[in-house]
Amino acid sequence: MNIDNIVSPSLILDKNKCLNNIRLMAEKAKKHNLIFRPHFKTHQSRIIGKWFKQFGINKITVSSLRMAGYFANDDWKNITVAFPVNIREIETINSLAEEIQLNLTLENIESIEFLNKELKYDVGFFIKIDTGYHRTGVSFDIFLTIDKILKLASVSDKLDFKGFLSHSGNTYKAKSTNEIIDIHNDSLYKLSLLKKQYIEKFPDLIMSIGDTPSCSLADDFPGIDEIRPGNFVFYDLMQYELGSCSIEQIATVMACPVVAKHSERKEIIIQGGGVHFSKEFMEVGDDKVYGKLVLLNNQGWKKPDKDYYLIKLSQEHGTLQVSDELFNKINIGDLVGIIPVHSCMTANLMKKYLSTEDEIIDHLSGNII
Amino acid sequence: MNIDNIVSPSLILDKNKCLNNIRLMAEKAKKHNLIFRPHFKTHQSRIIGKWFKQFGINKITVSSLRMAGYFANDDWKNITVAFPVNIREIETINSLAEEIQLNLTLENIESIEFLNKELKYDVGFFIKIDTGYHRTGVSFDIFLTIDKILKLASVSDKLDFKGFLSHSGNTYKAKSTNEIIDIHNDSLYKLSLLKKQYIEKFPDLIMSIGDTPSCSLADDFPGIDEIRPGNFVFYDLMQYELGSCSIEQIATVMACPVVAKHSERKEIIIQGGGVHFSKEFMEVGDDKVYGKLVLLNNQGWKKPDKDYYLIKLSQEHGTLQVSDELFNKINIGDLVGIIPVHSCMTANLMKKYLSTEDEIIDHLSGNII
Numbered sequence: 001m002n003i004d005n006i007v008s009p010s011l012i013l014d015k016n017k018c019l020n021n022i023r024l025m026a027e028k029a030k031k032h033n034l035i036f037r038p039h040f041k042t043h044q045s046r047i048i049g050k051w052f053k054q055f056g057i058n059k060i061t062v063s064s065l066r067m068a069g070y071f072a073n074d075d076w077k078n079i080t081v082a083f084p085v086n087i088r089e090i091e092t093i094n095s096l097a098e099e100i101q102l103n104l105t106l107e108n109i110e111s112i113e114f115l116n117k118e119l120k121y122d123v124g125f126f127i128k129i130d131t132g133y134h135r136t137g138v139s140f141d142i143f144l145t146i147d148k149i150l151k152l153a154s155v156s157d158k159l160d161f162k163g164f165l166s167h168s169g170n171t172y173k174a175k176s177t178n179e180i181i182d183i184h185n186d187s188l189y190k191l192s193l194l195k196k197q198y199i200e201k202f203p204d205l206i207m208s209i210g211d212t213p214s215c216s217l218a219d220d221f222p223g224i225d226e227i228r229p230g231n232f233v234f235y236d237l238m239q240y241e242l243g244s245c246s247i248e249q250i251a252t253v254m255a256c257p258v259v260a261k262h263s264e265r266k267e268i269i270i271q272g273g274g275v276h277f278s279k280e281f282m283e284v285g286d287d288k289v290y291g292k293l294v295l296l297n298n299q300g301w302k303k304p305d306k307d308y309y310l311i312k313l314s315q316e317h318g319t320l321q322v323s324d325e326l327f328n329k330i331n332i333g334d335l336v337g338i339i340p341v342h343s344c345m346t347a348n349l350m351k352k353y354l355s356t357e358d359e360i361i362d363h364l365s366g367n368i369i
Numbered sequence: 370m371n372i373d374n375i376v377s378p379s380l381i382l383d384k385n386k387c388l389n390n391i392r393l394m395a396e397k398a399k400k401h402n403l404i405f406r407p408h409f410k411t412h413q414s415r416i417i418g419k420w421f422k423q424f425g426i427n428k429i430t431v432s433s434l435r436m437a438g439y440f441a442n443d444d445w446k447n448i449t450v451a452f453p454v455n456i457r458e459i460e461t462i463n464s465l466a467e468e469i470q471l472n473l474t475l476e477n478i479e480s481i482e483f484l485n486k487e488l489k490y491d492v493g494f495f496i497k498i499d500t501g502y503h504r505t506g507v508s509f510d511i512f513l514t515i516d517k518i519l520k521l522a523s524v525s526d527k528l529d530f531k532g533f534l535s536h537s538g539n540t541y542k543a544k545s546t547n548e549i550i551d552i553h554n555d556s557l558y559k560l561s562l563l564k565k566q567y568i569e570k571f572p573d574l575i576m577s578i579g580d581t582p583s584c585s586l587a588d589d590f591p592g593i594d595e596i597r598p599g600n601f602v603f604y605d606l607m608q609y610e611l612g613s614c615s616i617e618q619i620a621t622v623m624a625c626p627v628v629a630k631h632s633e634r635k636e637i638i639i640q641g642g643g644v645h646f647s648k649e650f651m652e653v654g655d656d657k658v659y660g661k662l663v664l665l666n667n668q669g670w671k672k673p674d675k676d677y678y679l680i681k682l683s684q685e686h687g688t689l690q691v692s693d694e695l696f697n698k699i700n701i702g703d704l705v706g707i708i709p710v711h712s713c714m715t716a717n718l719m720k721k722y723l724s725t726e727d728e729i730i731d732h733l734s735g736n737i738i
Contacts, residue, residue: 007457008435043683063685064640066377067425073546083685084600084628086640087702088376097606109631110701134684136629136638259453260505269505271433271455275717314538314706316452317504317711332479347716348644361451362630365720368498 001356003255003335009276010255012337013299016232016355017251019051024054025215025232031340032221037061037080038211039230040342042359044364045353046074048233056236061210061228065092069363072100074172081105082210084128084136087114102335103162107138112159115141118282126165126208129194133169138168138191144195163206163225164194171213177243184214192223216244227334236343237292238282252353253294253301253337256318258330266327270336273316278336280346284309285346290337293320300356301337310338370625370667370725372704378488378645379624379704380719381412383669384726386620389575394584395424397570401590406430408599413733414722415443417602430579430597441469450474451534451579451597453497456483466490472531476507477708481521481528488527490554495534495577497728499564501528502538508558509535512566513640531633533563533592540582553583561592563570585613587729605712606661607651621722622663622670622706623715625687627699635696638667639705642685646707647714653678662689670706670723679707 001013022038029036039061049060049071059078062068068079069092076158080103085093087110103124106112115123127149130137138145139350153159168187174180185362190205198206209215210228215229216239234252235245256272272291281288284307293303304326312319320336328337340346347353351366372383391407392601398405407421410432418429428447430435431479437448438461454462455480464469472493475481477528493538496518499506522528537556545550560576575596578584580735584598585608603621604614641660650657653676659689660679663670673695681688689705699705709715716722720735 007460008433008455019458064377083640084638085375086628088704091376108701111628114702134634135681135683135688136631175400257455257457259455262505265503269453272450274647274649274714279714280643298504312504314504314512320505332477333483335457345648347645 001358003296003298003353006255006335006354009272010152010354011347011352012253012255012296012300013234013353013355014251015355016357017249020054021232021235021249021251022055025229026057027177028035028215032184034221034224035059035206035226037208037226037228038233039063039082039228039265040071041067042230042233043347044070045362046071047359047361049074049076055234058130058139061230065089065096067364068096068102070367072096077101079103080126080165080228082167084108085111085115087111090114090118093123094118094120097123105165106153108150109148110151111309115159116152116156122158122160124160125153126162128205129164129166129191131166131168131190132183133167135169137166140194158310161202163202163208164191164199165210166191167206167210168214169211169304171211172238172242174213174242177217180213180217180242180244187214188221188223195223201264212239213242213244231344234343237339240339241284245352247303248312250339252343252347253296253339254291255296255335257336258332258334258336261327261332263327266322268320268322268327268330268336270318270320271316272318272338272340275315276346276349276350277310277313277318277340278342279313280345281313282341287311289341291323291340293335294320294339296335296337319360347356370723370727372665372667375624375704375723376627377626378641379723380716380721381622381665381669382722382724382730383602383620385416385730386618390601390618390620391421392602393425394598395426396653397584398596401591402492404428404575404595405591405604406577406595406597408432408439408451408597410436411599411602412716413439414731416730418443418445423612430599434458434465435674436534436733437465437471439736441465446470447474449495449534449597451536453477454484456480459487462492463487463489463651466492474520474534475522478517478521481518484522484528491527491529493529493531494522495531495575498533498535498538498560500535500537500559502536504657505539506535508551509563509636509699521608523565524720530571532571532577533560533609534577534579535560536579537583538580541607541611543582543611546586549582549586549611553587556583557592563591574644581608582611582613600713603712603716606708606710609708610651610653616672619708621716622665622708623660624665624704624706627701627703627705630696630699632696633694635691637689637691637696637699637705639687639689639707640685641687641707642683643685645715645718646679646682646687646709647711647718648682649711649714650682651710656680658710659687660709663706663708665704666704
């Protein structure tokens with residue numbers, strides 16, 4: 001990679017770090033005898049998708065039917081859409097279900113009634129289970145609702161029950177890695193009650209869990225059959241601060257040109273704002289931050305002597321605050337590297353990647369409008 | 370518009386409201402004898418750009434050279450890039466400057482030294498002035514720096530000084546419309562000192578201001594020659610809460626399918642998350658909100674009986690909290706309307722618009738990667 005060729009904000013992807021993240025998670029899944037069904041919503045890239053194939057992956061997770069279509073067109077034949085089914089998209093569901101093993105995520109009677117009438121091809125389905133995040137799903141202990149869903153679905157000859165799917169998004173609020181493990185264990189306990197209730201009737205039942213913090217940190221997955229982490233493919237500042245990864249594992253960094261300097265505030269203004277990073281922020285100590293500075297070179301990036309953060313972000317501008325010494329070293333027209341807070345959102349906005357091996361790597365956002 | 374045809378999250382644009390917003394601002398500029406150079410970063414659309422031409426607009430503002438190129442290719446011949454120049458993009462600067470009247474925004478010696486050497490064609494420039502927002506620009510009272518910039522630029526036969534440009538982004542933090550007017554008046558006073566200092570030497574000096582709250586609310590622009598508001602073309606929840614517009618003036622609304630309901634929390638889950646709205650939030654009372662509910666119909670949208678907000682947002686999910694009564698009226702598979710917090714960011718993510726007259730309207734994001 002020759003960074004002199006970069007003229008505007010670009011998302012750089014370190015291919016080796018990314019491959020290493022995939023390898024580690026694939027090995028962990030294998031060690032614990034888990035189906036590894038990675039979530040592709042983070043990278044949304046056919047090229048990066050192919051990197052997974054080297055590790056024997058042939059089942060994936062996505063978060064929209066549009067994303068399912070993107071990967072189905074690149075020869076992925078087994079796709080779970082881990083988002084409560086949007087029944088308005090029934091035409092897309094039917095056209096995908098004709099081509100591939102499509103699994104939907106269901107959690108209410110109304111959707112099943114609709115699908116019972118409208119499905120033209122076989123689809124698998126998971127019931128979304130809430131183990132404590134309280135975003136979506138049927139609570140793990142409301143067997144009555146689950147029974148209703150299963151009974152109604154059993155009427156259809158097109159709906160094939162696969163298992164229970166949960167996502168412990170509450171790990172993202174954890175204050176320590178121990179708390180992440182506690183949440184993970186709590187979820188697993190709740191899921192074990194569910195498994196116990198239904199395994200006899202459904203011996204092939206799949207218990208599927210998802211979040212990157214748990215999948216990265218836990219080394220015990222009793223009762224679980226499948227993992228669906230996504231963010232681990234790149235990691236990001238949020239995962240690093242949670243303790244899910246080391247700084248060296250983070251595989252994407254934004255390269256942004258320096259356009260202004262304000263010595264009285266020791267602030268450096270970069271071309272790199274909400275339209276590049278998204279406005280996702282996190283708290284580091286008492287401060288709200290939008291990204292963390294790294295120093296770029298033609299091989300990749302390295303940490304500076306101290307921690308420096310993107311402290312403000314508007315539509316196109318980002319504001320970095322640095323030490324006197326660093327302020328004097330960074331010049332107008334230089335490129336700085338910024339680790340994004342949330343790599344999924346940044347990749348979605350940037351619409352493509354520039355790899356450290358000088359490849360341009362696709363993203364769904366840059367391909368279909 | 371037939372909303373039955375909408376199957377996935379879509380950004381709806383009420384063309385009449387949008388045209389009315391443009392007309393009102395064009396009339397205000399005319400009344401005050403101001404050059405109206407609207408900022409196109411909000412809509413980023415060639416079709417909407419053409420709507421401005423009906424009102425005699427032929428000068429525009431953009432926030433990147435890429436955006437300048439997009440509009441230059443659609444026959445806009447006079448474009449100001451209101452962002453500190455990124456000197457790494459010198460090739461684009463030269464190719465645009467060959468074709469159109471391109472105005473750059475400058476605020477430091479280093480950029481001028483670079484341009485003095487590298488410019489191949491004439492460009493105009495504005496000096497960015499900080500009147501209190503403290504993001505970018507030279508402080509309005511540091512004549513020494515301004516003199517240095519002017520002196521260095523005068524060496525070049527390609528750099529043509531146009532005037533001073535400021536953006537009172539601090540109006541977005543105002544707690545009342547009176548405070549917005551106070552900030553506006555304070556900025557105008559500071560700019561008047563600058564004008565007094567330089568008008569003799571530069572009798573054609575243009576004093577240019579920008580923010581939508583000031584331009585919407587103020588009715589007095591002494592000493593100002595040009596306005597560059599952008600957001601007014603659509604407005605949004607942030608502008609409404611600031612008092613810059615009425616709810617009826619907001620011209621874009623997201624249409625999002627309902628995918629889940631949780632009666633114990635009176636929460637409705639929509640397909641509509643950070644990848645659709647951006648994660649921009651605002652505080653309404655003590656609550657952090659990501660959008661406001663409206664009820665959709667084939668003619669557009671209307672307010673419900675009470676205020677309901679999008680209270681949580683993840684990558685693809687949005688969570689609406691509503692009353693018992695409304696909870697029972699909204700069904701799985703329905704479409705709900707959400708006024709976005711920040712229409713510029715939402716439009717950038719959605720990459721196109723669906724007009725209430727059933728046109729598909731372009732956005733730069735959907736055209737170039």
